Amino acid sequence: MSxxxxxLHLYPRDMNIYGxxxxxxxxxxxxxxxxxxxxxIGYNPGDAFPVHADIIVGGGGQDSGxxxxxxxxxxxxxxxxxxxxxxxxxxxxxxxxxxxxKFFKTQDGHVIKGIGLLDIQTYAGPExxxxxxxxxxxxxxxxxGYENHSGQTFLGExxxxxxxxxxxxxxxxxxxxxxxxxxxxxxxxxxxxxxxKNPAIADFLIEQAVTRKYGEFTPTVIDDAFxxxxxxxxxKRPR
Amino acid sequence: xxKHYSVPIGKAVRHxxxxxxxxxxxxxxxxxxxxxxxxxxxxxxxxxxxxxVTGSNGKTTTTKMVVELLESQGLNVFTNRTxxxxxxxxxxxxxxxxxxxxxxxxxxxxxxxxxxxxxxxADVIRPDYVLLLNVMRDQLDRFGEVDTIATLxxxxxxxxxxxxxxxxxxPRLRALSFPDEAGISVASFGASTELQSLFPSDDxxxxxxxxxxxxxxxxxxxxxxxLSGQKALISFEDKKFPVDLKISGAYNILNSVAxxxxxxLVMKDKLDQAAMLERLQTITPAFxxxxxxxxxxxxxEIVLVKNPAGFRLSLASFPAKNHHTMIAINxxxxxxxxxxxxxxxxxxxxxxxxxxxxxxxxxxxxALRLQYDEVMLSDVNLxxxxxxxxxxxxxxxxPKRIFCTYTAMLAIRRELGKITKVERAL
Numbered sequence: 001m002s003x004x005x006x007x008l009h010l011y012p013r014d015m016n017i018y019g020x021x022x023x024x025x026x027x028x029x030x031x032x033x034x035x036x037x038x039x040x041i042g043y044n045p046g047d048a049f050p051v052h053a054d055i056i057v058g059g060g061g062q063d064s065g066x067x068x069x070x071x072x073x074x075x076x077x078x079x080x081x082x083x084x085x086x087x088x089x090x091x092x093x094x095x096x097x098x099x100x101x102k103f104f105k106t107q108d109g110h111v112i113k114g115i116g117l118l119d120i121q122t123y124a125g126p127e128x129x130x131x132x133x134x135x136x137x138x139x140x141x142x143x144x145g146y147e148n149h150s151g152q153t154f155l156g157e158x159x160x161x162x163x164x165x166x167x168x169x170x171x172x173x174x175x176x177x178x179x180x181x182x183x184x185x186x187x188x189x190x191x192x193x194x195x196x197k198n199p200a201i202a203d204f205l206i207e208q209a210v211t212r213k214y215g216e217f218t219p220t221v222i223d224d225a226f227x228x229x230x231x232x233x234x235x236k237r238p239r
Numbered sequence: 240x241x242k243h244y245s246v247p248i249g250k251a252v253r254h255x256x257x258x259x260x261x262x263x264x265x266x267x268x269x270x271x272x273x274x275x276x277x278x279x280x281x282x283x284x285x286x287x288x289x290x291x292v293t294g295s296n297g298k299t300t301t302t303k304m305v306v307e308l309l310e311s312q313g314l315n316v317f318t319n320r321t322x323x324x325x326x327x328x329x330x331x332x333x334x335x336x337x338x339x340x341x342x343x344x345x346x347x348x349x350x351x352x353x354x355x356x357x358x359x360x361a362d363v364i365r366p367d368y369v370l371l372l373n374v375m376r377d378q379l380d381r382f383g384e385v386d387t388i389a390t391l392x393x394x395x396x397x398x399x400x401x402x403x404x405x406x407x408x409x410p411r412l413r414a415l416s417f418p419d420e421a422g423i424s425v426a427s428f429g430a431s432t433e434l435q436s437l438f439p440s441d442d443x444x445x446x447x448x449x450x451x452x453x454x455x456x457x458x459x460x461x462x463x464x465x466l467s468g469q470k471a472l473i474s475f476e477d478k479k480f481p482v483d484l485k486i487s488g489a490y491n492i493l494n495s496v497a498x499x500x501x502x503x504l505v506m507k508d509k510l511d512q513a514a515m516l517e518r519l520q521t522i523t524p525a526f527x528x529x530x531x532x533x534x535x536x537x538x539x540e541i542v543l544v545k546n547p548a549g550f551r552l553s554l555a556s557f558p559a560k561n562h563h564t565m566i567a568i569n570x571x572x573x574x575x576x577x578x579x580x581x582x583x584x585x586x587x588x589x590x591x592x593x594x595x596x597x598x599x600x601x602x603x604x605x606a607l608r609l610q611y612d613e614v615m616l617s618d619v620n621l622x623x624x625x626x627x628x629x630x631x632x633x634x635x636x637x638p639k640r641i642f643c644t645y646t647a648m649l650a651i652r653r654e655l656g657k658i659t660k661v662e663r664a665l
Contacts, residue, residue, distance in 0.1 A: 017376065017384070017385070018577070018579045019547070019578075019579030019580055019581065019582035019583045020579075020582075021582055021583055022579070022581075022582025022583075022608075022611075025582065025611050025612075026611060029611050029613075062384045062385060062386050063384065063386070064386055131576065132576065146576070146577045146578065146579060148577065191577065191579045192577070192578060192579055193579055193582045196582065196607050196608070196611065197604075197607070226603050226606040226607040226610055226619075227607055229603040229606075229619075230601075230603035230604045230606070230607050233600065233601065233603055233604075234578070234604070237570060237576065237600070238576070239576075
C-alpha cells in the first residue's frame, strides 16, 4: 500500500527557532522510506488554509514571532479544533504548544489568549528553564529532548501529560509533568529536535495519519541505530 | 594603594598560569578581584582609544584583520589575540602587554567581545568605535533569542563615542537606530546583490524575502562587488579595487570588507589606501577559521562552525568537491549544549562526496542528521584523536577538510601539532 501524505507546517516563517525544522524533515523522510509520497505545505499568516492536511506540525518562536502569529491562529483556531477532535495527528512544540492552550500571562500581567484546543495555562516564569531533558511516557517510553523556555505551563484537570520528567524541568519545573496529550495531538516543550531522537513519536504520528487516510499502515524497517546511540549519549550529558 | 600592587600580582599569576599551560581566565579573574578598575584605567591611556568588534559570526577573523590593517597605517595595536572574548580575557591580555608601571605601549586597542560581555564592557569603558558584524542564532541556550542579541548589539553601538560600522545586509542590524549626533560617524558594509546567495541568513532558510528584497535598494559605504575564489573586487569612494587574498571563504572575505570600513573610519584623511590594500592581501586566516595545514604533502583545512547560519555559510564557502570531509561536534559549554541547531543546517551539498567520518561527543547526533539528508557516511568515532588519525590515514592522497565546533577545533589543532607545524594559539 502506498499513497501520498500532506504535512502542514504552521508558520514556518515566524515560528522556526531551535531547529524544529528537524521534525518536519524526519516525518517527511520516514514517510518516504515507508513508501509514501510527501507534500509539505508551509502555512503563514494570511495564507489560505489548505483544504486537506494529514499531519500538522508547529514549532517554537521568539516573542516577536508569537505576537505576529497569535491573531492568525485565532482565525484558524476553529478548524484546528475540528481537525484535532476528528483525530488528525498534530505535534506542537514550545511556542505553539503554549498558544494551543487557554492563555499565556506575561511578566507584566498582560494576557495573550490562546485557542483553547488544549486545557493548559501558561505563566511567564522568572527564569528560563534550559537544558537536556528526559521524560518517561507510558505511550512512547523514554523521551529525550532539550528544553529552553521561560513560560511555565500547568495542565487543567483531566488533561493528560505527555509524560513525567525524569530529568529537567518540563512544563513548569514544579509538578514533574511534561507536555500534553489530547486525541492524536502532542504538545511539548522539547526541542533537540524532538523527532530525530524519538522515532517512536514520529512513527505514531505517521501511523495515525496513514491509517486515517488509507485504512491500514504497513511499516518498513528503518535503521534507527544512530538515533539509539545519540539517545544514549544525550541522556548522559550535563544539563 | 591597591593599584600599585595589582599589576605585579596579576603578572605573576599570569606567568604561573602560563607555566601550567592554562588559559587566560585565571589571571584575568585575579586582577578583576583585586583591582576592578584596572582595565578601564589602562585602556584610557591610549591616544587612539578603544575599538569593539562584535556580532554572532566572524569576530576573531575580523579583529585579526582590523589589527593588521591598522598596523599597516603605522599604528601600534593592542588586541585580545587569544580569542577569549570576555572582559576577563581582555584583562589577561593587558597583563601580558603592560610594563611594571601599568603602562601600555600601544596607540589603539581593538577588542573582540561577545554580545553579552560587550554590553557590560561598553558600560564601563565607552568605546570610540564599534563594529557590528551580524546577528544570527548562536548559543540560544545562553542568550535566549535572536532579537535579544540584536538588542545587545544596539546597546553596545549606543556607547560609541566616534563611529559605528555595521553590516547593512543584515536585516536586524539595519533595523537598529544609531545615535544621530555630531561627531559620531556611521558607515555600512555589505555585498552586492549578485553575491547575496553566498550569504544565506536564518530568515532565508525559512522563506522570508526580507533580505533579498531590501538588499538591492541601498548602497554600502564599502561593498564586496565580485568574488571568484580568493580574488575579490571591493568598492569604496566610488572606486573599485581588485584584490588577491590569502583567505578563502565568502564570509571570511566579507569580514575583510567590514575591516576596511572600520579602518577608513578610524584613519579618516590620514588613511594610506595603498598600504592598507597591500597589507589586506597578505592576511592569513585566524586560527581554526579556514586555517590550512599541510599533512603528508596534502592540504588539510579546519573550518570552525558554531551555529546554523555559520555552518550554512561554511558549506557554501568551502565546496565539498575534490575534498574528503570530516565533521566533529562537541557539546561542551563553549560549543552550546543543544543539538537542535544541526537541524537548521542543510547538508545536501555533501551528498555527492559523502562524509568520511564524524567525531566528537555528539558524533551520533551528527550521523543521525546526515542520515536524514541521505548523505553517505563511512565511519563514526567519538574519540577526536583516533578519528583524526584514521581520517588522515584513509585518505592519504587528497585534500581534506574538517568542520568542527569550538572545543573540537582546539582538540584537533592540538593533535595536528603532533604531526605538522601548528602556530600556537595563545
